[in-house]
Amino acid sequence: xxxxxxxxxxxxxxxxxxxxxxxxxxxxxxxxxxxxxxxxxxxxxxxxxxxxxxxxxxxxxxxxxxxxxxxxxxxxxxxxxxxxxxxxxxxxxxxxxxxxxxxxxxxxxxxxxxxxxxxxxxxxxxxxxxxxxxxxxxxxxxxxxxxxxxxxxxxxxxxxxxxxxxxxxxxxxxxxxxxxxxxxxxxxxxxxxxxxxxxxxxxxxxxxxxxxxxxxxxxx
Amino acid sequence: xxxxxxxxxxxxxxxxxxxxxxxxxxxxxxxxxxxxxxxxxxxxxxxxxxxxxxxxxxxxxxxxxxxxxxxxxxxxxxxxxxxxxxxxxxxxxxxxxxxxxxxxxxxxxxxxxxxxxxxxxxxxxxxxxxxxxxxxxxxxxxxxxxxxxxxxxxxxxxxxxxxxxxxxxxxxxxxxxxxxxxxxxxxxxxxxxxxxxxxxxxxxxxxxxxxxxxxx
Numbered sequence: 001x002x003x004x005x006x007x008x009x010x011x012x013x014x015x016x017x018x019x020x021x022x023x024x025x026x027x028x029x030x031x032x033x034x035x036x037x038x039x040x041x042x043x044x045x046x047x048x049x050x051x052x053x054x055x056x057x058x059x060x061x062x063x064x065x066x067x068x069x070x071x072x073x074x075x076x077x078x079x080x081x082x083x084x085x086x087x088x089x090x091x092x093x094x095x096x097x098x099x100x101x102x103x104x105x106x107x108x109x110x111x112x113x114x115x116x117x118x119x120x121x122x123x124x125x126x127x128x129x130x131x132x133x134x135x136x137x138x139x140x141x142x143x144x145x146x147x148x149x150x151x152x153x154x155x156x157x158x159x160x161x162x163x164x165x166x167x168x169x170x171x172x173x174x175x176x177x178x179x180x181x182x183x184x185x186x187x188x189x190x191x192x193x194x195x196x197x198x199x200x201x202x203x204x205x206x207x208x209x210x211x212x213x214x215x216x217x218x219x220x
Numbered sequence: 221x222x223x224x225x226x227x228x229x230x231x232x233x234x235x236x237x238x239x240x241x242x243x244x245x246x247x248x249x250x251x252x253x254x255x256x257x258x259x260x261x262x263x264x265x266x267x268x269x270x271x272x273x274x275x276x277x278x279x280x281x282x283x284x285x286x287x288x289x290x291x292x293x294x295x296x297x298x299x300x301x302x303x304x305x306x307x308x309x310x311x312x313x314x315x316x317x318x319x320x321x322x323x324x325x326x327x328x329x330x331x332x333x334x335x336x337x338x339x340x341x342x343x344x345x346x347x348x349x350x351x352x353x354x355x356x357x358x359x360x361x362x363x364x365x366x367x368x369x370x371x372x373x374x375x376x377x378x379x380x381x382x383x384x385x386x387x388x389x390x391x392x393x394x395x396x397x398x399x400x401x402x403x404x405x406x407x408x409x410x411x412x413x414x415x416x417x418x419x420x421x422x423x424x425x426x427x428x429x430x431x432x433x434x435x436x
Contacts, residue, residue: 003319075301082292
């Protein structure tokens, strides 16, 4: 399974893979906001955490459809599905993890830079980074289910986004509310952050099983 | 080790491709599946690999002690596509499959030895995408060598191969059989083997209530 992680990371980082694409999209979405809103620094810093979260959510959806489709196109998916049930679930888990490491983690690391554009304080930026770190893995795990369902469809990209988005809304809500709670005093930071972490753990357990079931059914 | 298929029935959508396909295979034997396009050769092989559910019938792989073993861990499946990543080097591709499909039971060839065995020494450092179609197919065959598994399920293995590579492929299969392996191949290429069984799928698309399929 380490071999699979290494392979997927190598593919994502090589030859203009998906890793840079997500960060560039994130950058593009967040960088145009100040131009649209105008130079109202107070407003920007107020909406900053939400904009960063929305940008990160959309950027993680980008390229999700390729998670299994690339393997299907070159025939590797047959070999991945040709395993016992536990092996297949573990494979999906590792592939989702690799997807997050390649596309989710760079978003977390790019967040401070984009926080500057939104006139966010250091504390606020730190809170967004922490919540992104806790929350974005869930998007990859939910996304694996969508990607597995749409694996046989040639233009599955939009379908995957539409399937995944409703399930990702709670992540957005709790991620943003935890980020705000860190800077606005009376609100407690921990409860929404704990719920966010719980969502990630929940989908880390459930997502691979559901995606494995979808892949088994779709191997046609 | 033996492989026994009993009364397999294959269906694609509404049309019944084959019915009551039965065969048994011992160590050192090969089965060649032939038939016109659309006769269900690929469907049969995917069914044997466990990638498609059988409409009815069973396929059981059992060890020398007669205990059934999981096909997924004891069979290689080589489909139409090569299961290699264009972005990665040949050695990385083979190394990945060697790690990923590794079993404690038997070691396969080393990566270099497998590349030598398909007579492509010197391409290990190249990205897979740089190779020609025939070379890519030969590297895909090398995947069967880096992990040792007794049953080979081969779907048109010699597609894109030139005549010399055809012979190379036949020799690889002969070696595999000589070491006590088994092979089931959908191919029109003669394998040059003494003990080859053949299975002809007649390929009549019929409604689900058709007559019995023939096999020999």
